[in-house]
Amino acid sequence: MRLLRYIPDDTKFGFMQYRRISFPLSAVLSVLTIVLFFAVGMNFGIDFRGGTLIEMQARNGVADPGSIRQTAGGLGFGDVEVQTFGGPDEVLMRFGLQGDSEQAQQSLVSAVRGAFEADYEFRRVEVVGPRVSGELVQSGTLGVVVAVLGVLIYLWFRFEWQFAVGAVIATLHDLVLTIGFFSITQLEFNMTSIAAILTIVGYSLNDTVVVYDRIREMLRKYKRLSLPDIIDIAINSTLSRTIMTATTTFLALLALAVFGGAVIESFSLAMIFGVVMGTYSSIFIAAPVLIYLGAKVGGEGEAGEKTQASAPQAAP
Structure with a gap:
């Protein structure tokens, strides 16, 4: 029984010829991202800023954000963000930190309940104090750093340093x-965004390892070909798997983004972006890096972009 293949077995697309475009493009985007991060910043959620988040649903009729904002502002707890959430009868309120104690945050919740409980049902209340938010920032950052170091150690033992x-x-x-x-x-x-970043690390790593494993196999098999040609052969041989995996993952995440609601919106949208970037980087970043780092062909030091006389050229 023949397996269904979306990519023909004899595909010979020359991916490595585009490394002179992908590397500068990624470098420019990375620099712009760093500038944007310091110039614009990020919309940190309550997990990192601290404060109180309250989700309410009108008992009868439609929620009135204007009236809620006016009433909440009159409680004396500083600025409050009010926005519709989900349906027209649902509303979300965000209050900033109230001093340095957890009791101050709880006092805010009690006051809000007293002001709105008659007309609104409280569906969700999240209170994060300054100490907790600081710990979450440290834990999230540490988790990402440890994950990247784990990648480095694992691949160093699994493959070679390049x-x-x-x-x-x-x-x-x-x-x-x-x-x-x-x-x-x-x-x-927020914390679900940290979960998305760690998941993206895992997805990107998995895709990269699949490509690297095939490259290592081809390095031992084709000892007389140049390194760019060997990498092209390896990527083309895994292209069907890469496309099917990325497509099915994308469709599942798209369903989460459309039907999952606002609670997991940041997670699902970040994951969609991460799947696209992970697929791109495994082909146009991780693979061509081996050329510049001098990965060895056949384990005999025949590396680089030197083209052997017998090396077939990959068709664009």
Whole structure:
């Protein structure tokens, strides 16, 4: 029984000829992301800023954000953000930090309940104090750093140092551009966003390892070909798997983004962006990095962009 193949077995697309475009493009985007991060910043959620988030639903009729904002502002707890959430009868309120104590946050919740409980049902109340928000920032940052270091150590033992460095460069590329995605879209960056970033690290790593494993196999098999030609052969041989995996993952995440609601919106949209970037980086960043780092062909030091007389050229 023949397996269904979306990409013909004899595909010979020359991916490596585009490395002179992908590298400068990714470098420019990464620099712009860093500038954007410091110039615009990110829309940090309550998990990182601290404060109180309250979700309410009108008991009868439609919620009135204007009236809610006026009433909440008169409670004396500073500025309050009020926005519709989900349906027209649902509303979301965000209050800033109330002093340095947890009791001050709880006093705010009690006052809001007293003002709105008659007309609104309280569906969700999240209170994050300054100490907790600081710990969450540290834990989230530490989690990302440990994940990247784990990638480096794993690939160093699994392959060679060139593969480890290439995988870390590709992973950091995806992380930086994902941060840029949050800065541009101003999606709320909260703990689910950290989960999305760690998931993107795993997805990008998995895709990169699949390509690297085939490249290593081809390096041993074709000892008389140039390194760019060997990488092209390896990527073309895994292209069907890469496209099917990325497509099915994208469709599942698209369903989450459309039907999952605002609670997981930042997670699903970040994951969609991360899947696209992870697929791109495994082909156009992680693979060509091996050329510049001098990966060995056949384990005999025949590396670089030197073209052997017998090396077939990959068709664009």
